[in-house]
Amino acid sequence: MNAPTVADLAAKGETPDVLFWVGCAGSFDDRAKRVTVAFVKILNAVGIKFAVLGTEEACTGDPARRAGNEFLFQMQAMNNIQVLNGYSIKKIVTACPHCFNTIKNEYPDLGGTYEVIHHATFLQQLINDGKIKLKEGGAFKGKKITYHDSCYLGRANNIYEAPREVLQALDADLVEMKRCRTTGLCCGAGGAQMFKEPEKGKKDINVERAEEALGTGATTIAVACPFCMTMMTDGVKNKEKEAEVKVKDLAELIAESL
Amino acid sequence: MAIVQQIVFIGTLTVAGFFIRQRVLRIRENIFLGKKKSIHDRRRERLKNMLLLAFGQKKMFKRPLPAILHFFIYIGFLVINLEVLEFVIDGILGTHRILAPYLGSIYPIATNVFEFLAFAVLTACVIFLVRRNVLKIPRFWSAEMTSWPRLDANLILTTEIALMCAIFTMNASDQILQTRSEHYVNTGVLFLSSYLMPILQQADTSTLIFIERFCWWFHIVGILGFTLYVTYSKHLHIFMAFLNTYYAKLEAKGHINNMPVVTNEVKTMLGLAPAAATPTEPGRFGAKDVVDLSWNNLLAAYSCTECGRCTSECPANLTGKKLSPRKIMMDTRDRLEEIGKSLDKKGKGANDGKFLLGDYISKEEINACTSCNACVEACPVMINPLEIILELRRYVAMEESGSPASWNAMFQNIETSFAPWKFSPADRFNWSKQE
Ligand code: SF4
Numbered sequence: 004m005n006a007p008t009v010a011d012l013a014a015k016g017e018t019p020d021v022l023f024w025v026g027c028a029g030s031f032d033d034r035a036k037r038v039t040v041a042f043v044k045i046l047n048a049v050g051i052k053f054a055v056l057g058t059e060e061a062c063t064g065d066p067a068r069r070a071g072n073e074f075l076f077q078m079q080a081m082n083n084i085q086v087l088n089g090y091s092i093k094k095i096v097t098a099c100p101h102c103f104n105t106i107k108n109e110y111p112d113l114g115g116t117y118e119v120i121h122h123a124t125f126l127q128q129l130i131n132d133g134k135i136k137l138k139e140g141g142a143f144k145g146k147k148i149t150y151h152d153s154c155y156l157g158r159a160n161n162i163y164e165a166p167r168e169v170l171q172a173l174d175a176d177l178v179e180m181k182r183c184r185t186t187g188l189c190c191g192a193g194g195a196q197m198f199k200e201p202e203k204g205k206k207d208i209n210v211e212r213a214e215e216a217l218g219t220g221a222t223t224i225a226v227a228c229p230f231c232m233t234m235m236t237d238g239v240k241n242k243e244k245e246a247e248v249k250v251k252d253l254a255e256l257i258a259e260s261l
Numbered sequence: 262m263a264i265v266q267q268i269v270f271i272g273t274l275t276v277a278g279f280f281i282r283q284r285v286l287r288i289r290e291n292i293f294l295g296k297k298k299s300i301h302d303r304r305r306e307r308l309k310n311m312l313l314l315a316f317g318q319k320k321m322f323k324r325p326l327p328a329i330l331h332f333f334i335y336i337g338f339l340v341i342n343l344e345v346l347e348f349v350i351d352g353i354l355g356t357h358r359i360l361a362p363y364l365g366s367i368y369p370i371a372t373n374v375f376e377f378l379a380f381a382v383l384t385a386c387v388i389f390l391v392r393r394n395v396l397k398i399p400r401f402w403s404a405e406m407t408s409w410p411r412l413d414a415n416l417i418l419t420t421e422i423a424l425m426c427a428i429f430t431m432n433a434s435d436q437i438l439q440t441r442s443e444h445y446v447n448t449g450v451l452f453l454s455s456y457l458m459p460i461l462q463q464a465d466t467s468t469l470i471f472i473e474r475f476c477w478w479f480h481i482v483g484i485l486g487f488t489l490y491v492t493y494s495k496h497l498h499i500f501m502a503f504l505n506t507y508y509a510k511l512e513a514k515g516h517i518n519n520m521p522v523v524t525n526e527v528k529t530m531l532g533l534a535p536a537a538a539t540p541t542e543p544g545r546f547g548a549k550d551v552v553d554l555s556w557n558n559l560l561a562a563y564s565c566t567e568c569g570r571c572t573s574e575c576p577a578n579l580t581g582k583k584l585s586p587r588k589i590m591m592d593t594r595d596r597l598e599e600i601g602k603s604l605d606k607k608g609k610g611a612n613d614g615k616f617l618l619g620d621y622i623s624k625e626e627i628n629a630c631t632s633c634n635a636c637v638e639a640c641p642v643m644i645n646p647l648e649i650i651l652e653l654r655r656y657v658a659m660e661e662s663g664s665p666a667s668w669n670a671m672f673q674n675i676e677t678s679f680a681p682w683k684f685s686p687a688d689r690f691n692w693s694k695q696e
Pocket residue numbers: 571574575576577578584585586629630631632633634635636637646647
């Protein structure tokens with residue numbers, strides 16, 4: 004796999020056209036790492052001049068800010084901005100809606116202004132431009148797929164259609180849950196919930212959402228966020244449906260159909 | 262006799278005006294107890310939001326049935342208030358239907374339109390009462406809908422029904438009196454109220470005069486009383502919604518407000534800026550009480566209609582957690598009113614030893630929020646409960662270090678290994694060695 008670092012390119016006096024921001028989940032979480040690899044595969048196949056920060060990348064600070072620790076968030080943000088500005092990065096793509104939101108909407112307040120794009124939109128553009136060519140009669144043709152909206156793509160940033168267009172390119176039968184788009188139900192991980200046990204209640208949010216997704220009869224639940232991935236996978240397991248129903252990221256679905 | 266009525270009317274108007282003004286000033290002062298924040302940018306977008314959402318009720322139409330009924334009441338309210346203008350002039354000058362001769366043939370048309378709207382309002386209010394009390398729509402019965410909020414809603418609906426009934430009875434008796442006395446100017450046939458005429462036809466003239474006058478007074482005093490009552494009620498949204506949609510946040514919903522105080526300190530710590538010569542006292546980090554919130558958060562609390570659309574979409578609330586975004590707004594307003602009352606009595610105000618966090622809102626509630634923005638999206642008047650939740654979390658995290666233990670561990674991981682999990686930063690790029 005070819006994943007150059009920005010430092011590698013800089014040593015050769017080059018800069019990437021786009022920086023792939025991997026994020027903490029994409030770097031450390033075993034399931035999310037497979038998404039990272041799938042996305043890099045696509046980048047390689049398309050022949051885009053990209054780079055990653057490698058070990059120079061650090062948490063954007065999103066969970067710290069949402070849990071209330073503004074100091075820690077700004078420390079992280081400022082350090083990242085220094086690194087990004089140091090390499091004169093102009094364009095960033097990421098597979099994590101939380102990183103996407105933070106870098107796009109919150110870093111400008113602290114002196115970091117970039118063109119930030121989520122991989123759902125990125126993939127959609129590549130498909131529309133004919134740069135991604137999918138296999139004829141791919142594995143998902145006619146299969147029922149449902150898409151779970153990530154709050155940080157959807158309501159937070161009004162990105163509802165791009166991920167759906169990517170799925171349609173697979174020739175799949177896209178079935179919607181009742182709560183979708185603006186009224187999509189959260190997977191339960193946002194706002195730093197990923198890093199603690201849920202508060203007392205009747206039910207876990209991810210189980211509620213997994214039930215809804217399973218109710219569509221889809222055999223694939225498509226997600227576009229590493230946290231949604233964890234929550235939906237656990238939800239499906241909780242319902243003992245992991246053998247029949249797979250939770251997959253958009254990048255994986257596309258990489259499998261190349 | 263007429264002069265007595267005039268004097269009583271002007272007196273009533275003055276007294277009502279005095280109390281209403283008192284309340285308006287109180288609310289204004291309460292809102293400005295919040296932190297300063299200048300909101301003067303992007304006026305066109307703000308105006309557009311106000312026109313579309315407050316004036317045009319755009320978001321209400323996500324749920325069509327209540328939207329249409331609410332629209333009747335709203336239009337009725339706006340238009341029937343034109344009639345009240347005539348009431349006030351008549352009351353002061355001691356005249357009767359002063360506009361009739363001036364408006365000529367328009368007058369009966371206008372009055373008929375008022376009657377039809379009054380009927381629409383009446384019908385909508387009856388259906389709303391049924392929805393609340395008989396069908397028991399769940400969002401009107403959740404935990405924070407204690408006896409007062411439920412009574413408040415029912416009082417408003419019943420009062421509106423009574424006020425509309427008064428209009429019909431007044432117009433019916435007026436039409437009979439027109440056939441009996443010169444004093445009552447011809448209004449032409451008022452279609453709806455004419456159906457009530459047979460019931461009143463038997464009454465003698467003096468009784469009819471009494472009924473007509475009684476309804477007139479009932480309506481106008483009712484409206485004045487209602488206006489005063491509204492300032493204590495969730496019904497205040499009829500005015501505040503306009504302000505709130507104008508001042509609402511325009512950034513992407515995912516954006517969280519920056520804290521410039523922290524920025525200055527972090528910059529100094531990283532050696533990016535010289536330390537401030539005279540360190541300024543930053544006040545509290547985040548919010549413990551309503552006075553730590555921005556004024557526009559407090560304005561939002563006064564705009565809340567307690568409709569519960571936010572709570573009915575909240576994933577935490579739907580799965581049985583204590584958090585309810587509507588309660589966040591209701592608590593903010595209740596606490597602010599408590600402070601205001603104390604200030605009116607020259608009491609301690611916000612320094613009474615009570616706080617929004619702890620006395621009204623618990624940590625368990627704010628800790629349950631996933632920052633999913635479902636509440637913000639759902640609110641018909643652009644209220645943002647999430648902003649308040651995050652300010653409270655900031656206080657807990659930075660002033661009390663009182664966040665849940667696993668969050669404190671997450672903070673520590675970010676600080677030491679630059680990731681929320683305990684991995685070595687040197688391993689961050691290991692994924693590239695896969696396959
Ligand atoms: S942002 Fe928080 S309070 Fe609002 S709906 Fe989501 S979980 Fe509930």
